[in-house]
Amino acid sequence: MSIAPCISLQSVLCAADGRALLEVGQLTVRHGERIAVVGHNGAGKSTLLRLLSGFMPMTHGQVEVLGRQLGQPLPAAQLRALRRELGQVLQGLHLVARLSALDNVLIGSLGRVTGWRSWTRCFPAPEIARAEQALHAVGLLPRAGMRADRLSGGERQKVAIARLLMQGPRLILADEPTAALDPAAAAEVCLLLRKAAATATLITVVHNPSLLPLLADRVIGLRQGRIAFDLPIAAVDDEKLVNLYRPDTGEESQHWQIAPGDISETLS
Amino acid sequence: MLASAPGRPAPSRRFSGRLGFLGLTLIYLLLIAACLGSLAREDELSLGRNPIANLMKTAGEFARPSFLDAWFGNPHLEYRSDDGTVLRTENRQMVERDYLAGLGRATWTTIRIATLGSLLGALLALPLAVLTARNLNAPRAMAWLAKGILDVARSIHTLVFGLVLVGIVGLGPTAGILAIGLHSMGTYGKLFAEAIESLDMAAIDAVRSVGAGPGPVFFNAVWPSVLPQFVSSHLYVWEFNIRDSTVLGLIGAGGLGLLITEATALFQWGRLATVLIVVIALVVSFDALSRRIRTALA
Numbered sequence: 001m002s003i004a005p006c007i008s009l010q011s012v013l014c015a016a017d018g019r020a021l022l023e024v025g026q027l028t029v030r031h032g033e034r035i036a037v038v039g040h041n042g043a044g045k046s047t048l049l050r051l052l053s054g055f056m057p058m059t060h061g062q063v064e065v066l067g068r069q070l071g072q073p074l075p076a077a078q079l080r081a082l083r084r085e086l087g088q089v090l091q092g093l094h095l096v097a098r099l100s101a102l103d104n105v106l107i108g109s110l111g112r113v114t115g116w117r118s119w120t121r122c123f124p125a126p127e128i129a130r131a132e133q134a135l136h137a138v139g140l141l142p143r144a145g146m147r148a149d150r151l152s153g154g155e156r157q158k159v160a161i162a163r164l165l166m167q168g169p170r171l172i173l174a175d176e177p178t179a180a181l182d183p184a185a186a187a188e189v190c191l192l193l194r195k196a197a198a199t200a201t202l203i204t205v206v207h208n209p210s211l212l213p214l215l216a217d218r219v220i221g222l223r224q225g226r227i228a229f230d231l232p233i234a235a236v237d238d239e240k241l242v243n244l245y246r247p248d249t250g251e252e253s254q255h256w257q258i259a260p261g262d263i264s265e266t267l268s
Numbered sequence: 269m270l271a272s273a274p275g276r277p278a279p280s281r282r283f284s285g286r287l288g289f290l291g292l293t294l295i296y297l298l299l300i301a302a303c304l305g306s307l308a309r310e311d312e313l314s315l316g317r318n319p320i321a322n323l324m325k326t327a328g329e330f331a332r333p334s335f336l337d338a339w340f341g342n343p344h345l346e347y348r349s350d351d352g353t354v355l356r357t358e359n360r361q362m363v364e365r366d367y368l369a370g371l372g373r374a375t376w377t378t379i380r381i382a383t384l385g386s387l388l389g390a391l392l393a394l395p396l397a398v399l400t401a402r403n404l405n406a407p408r409a410m411a412w413l414a415k416g417i418l419d420v421a422r423s424i425h426t427l428v429f430g431l432v433l434v435g436i437v438g439l440g441p442t443a444g445i446l447a448i449g450l451h452s453m454g455t456y457g458k459l460f461a462e463a464i465e466s467l468d469m470a471a472i473d474a475v476r477s478v479g480a481g482p483g484p485v486f487f488n489a490v491w492p493s494v495l496p497q498f499v500s501s502h503l504y505v506w507e508f509n510i511r512d513s514t515v516l517g518l519i520g521a522g523g524l525g526l527l528i529t530e531a532t533a534l535f536q537w538g539r540l541a542t543v544l545i546v547v548i549a550l551v552v553s554f555d556a557l558s559r560r561i562r563t564a565l566a
Contacts (some may be wrong), residue, residue: 090474
């Protein structure tokens with residue numbers, strides 16, 4: 001492992017339509033760290049992940065991910081090279097619906113498998129064995145032949161994690177991997193994600209505070225596009241989280257504050 | 269004075285809502301009344317002199333399809349002149365067996381015309397569909413041109429294409445194949461473009477996110493998403509074309525249509541019944557087969 005940090009941001013500003021989405025003075029992530037990013041909707045969590053995966057250009061500043069400068073839009077070849085080392089678990093259960101679970105896991109090997117084999121989906125036997133191992137690790141080997149769109153939401157997210165295992169990335173970015181999952185499935189997916197990231201750096205966007213200890217030893221709170229706190233998990237308490245999600249009363253925006261009484265009135 | 273009428277609704281909402289539907293229904297009923305009324309006034313609604321008797325006679329002949337004669341026909345049917353001399357004897361069984369053999373050949377011709385015509389249509393339509401699919405953002409001028417070609421192809425009936433083509437390439441299956449190909453190109457183009465437009469972007473993102481290049485992205489995400497719909501449209505239009513090509517014989521393209529023309533021209537309803545039984549069997553069995561394949565692919 002190199003001495004250079006896994007991720008470093010220096011006075012980064014991301015803006016769109018004249019509105020600052022993310023403003024970070026300095027942020028460094030060492031290799032092997034487990035980080036959770038929390039914050040209200042629109043706080044810049046997804047922007048941060050998109051910035052790190054090279055999907056989002058920044059207005060100014062310096063970003064270095066896995067030793068690559070993401071200053072200007074990368075040429076396609078370099079962007080692909082970065083994505084090979086970067087595992088992504090996206091919000092919308094990104095699988096190829098018409099392929100089987102095993103074939104979806106094998107997609108993780110497309111960074112290594114090239115040429116006619118990648119075109120005809122004739123993967124070499126060792127890769128298939130690895131894919132079966134990955135499915136076994138997430139407990140879905142019995143479902144290997146089932147098509148992705150026949151799997152439940154939790155199973156699909158597990159297939160995505162098996163794809164990560166197959167890919168073997170050095171950095172994993174997960175954007176709300178437990179959205180739309182029931183609590184038991186969410187906890188299971190978090191544990192598997194953590195296992196998949198045993199030798200990698202893991203950055204997860206997550207809303208449910210009860211999942212934080214499963215996923216992270218360091219928590220970054222984002223508010224209005226700025227880092228509100230950056231603390232080890234032990235130092236994060238309920239008060240800090242409540243403050244983070246507290247609606248604004250200041251000049252920047254106006255939220256409706258709904259007291260519990262209002263809701264019951266509306267419903268009755 | 270009546271109360272002033274409410275503001276005229278915007279054009280796009282003119283037909284919406286309950287009143288709009290009522291209005292549309294009224295327009296429809298008026299159209300029906302106009303069609304029926306004008307035909308009645310021109311005295312064009314008659315059913316002929318004795319429809320019941322004609323119906324019974326035709327139905328009776330249909331009820332005895334000619335193929336039965338191949339086994340139960342009279343082997344020594346004698347044709348006599350008015351004074352009773354035997355002009356010739358005919359073995360009905362042999363005649364109908366020959367007819368059945370010809371029917372088999374005609375069926376095979378129809379299947380060949382439909383199959384090759386469908387394939388031709390699909391191949392011609394594929395590039396045009398890629399150009400017209402809105403999510404692929406082809407150059408505007410090319411997209412309009414391709415859409416124009418597809419619209420023209422779809423609106424000209426196979427029979428019209430066939431009549432023109434017979435004049436160009438002569439009588440025979442070639443004219444039928446080209447006619448079917450040109451007309452179904454329009455249908456294929458529309459179905460293919462729709463398949464491409466409903467592409468699953470999440471699948472593409474999934475393959476892209478592991479750093480795969482454009483080739484693997486196409487073959488691992490686009491192709492598996494689009495292929496089943498392509499195959500299903502192909503089977504659907506193919507089946508349609510089998511039905512369509514039975515009519516093409518009317519214009520001399522050969523096949524079952526030719527036998528249908530012959531039988532109707534000679535008022536041989538028994539033979540027509542035999543041909544129609546083959547057509548129905550062909551369409552029904554192809555439909556069952558293609559439905560099974562389509563469910564397997566869905």
